[in-house]
Amino acid sequence: MKVPFTVNLQNQVALVTGGGGVLCGTMARALAACGARVAVADLKPEAAEHTATQIRQEGGTALSVACNVLERESLAAANDKVTRELGPVDILINGAGGNHPKGTTSLEYLRPEDLADTAPDLVTFYDLDPKGIEFVFHLNFLGTLLPTQAFTRAMAGKGKGVIINISSMNAFRPLTKIPAYSGAKAAVSNFTQWLAVHFSKVGVRVNAIAPGFFVTDQNRALLTQPDGTWTPRAHTILAHTPLGKFGASEDLVGALLWLVSEEAAGFVTGVVVPIDGGFAAFSGV
16 A cells, blocks of 8 residues: 555554454555554454455565454454554554444424424434444444453553554534434544543554545445436535545555654554544634
């Protein structure tokens, strides 16, 4: 994989949760391109192996690991495997996350007539399912906290390490229709700052990347029509993105490599870096 610049990650082990996905798969490949031995962790073993195979084909070292970020036993087993086959983790990318339809409203606004509408396909604020909201908070927040517990003890013990959490520009400006996801990512950003302070005396830096809109497997159906054209929501997003386009996964690589490099970012901890084409800065007028 071609990276915009290289940093020296030789003799370091990086673990990427959600590494079978589009965004975190690219991050895993970029870390490997800079010399890291990469553990690709994902709930779907075949997705993890796909990314690991790409890394090996590009000349890197990679191990695929089946892992559920919400189960401590699964995380412990993954840590044992990675430590045994690659070594203790030096860099942790907490990339697992996502949304759930039951934590999502049908419309951007609650209208007076919606209060009396009993249509089964209409989900208002009052119809949001607590289980769906709980799922989203667990996946995004606990799915960041629990892997951090599982994979960073060795970092703290040797007084050096890097954690990169994946937040979202939703944490800066909540989007319509997805209150659970917006709230959960805000929690990830807050946790990033808390953890940066908490880990400061053991030499572990903690930062986050907050992607804007990128077309991924999770949101493709929301952004594209069956014929490949943009949906109305996609057009709204593009109209509110000053750069006028969706991000590509490679757009995250520069910030990632900067943040993991001790030479470049050794005095950087507790920051959340938006990579959103200007979306969060645009007022709409």
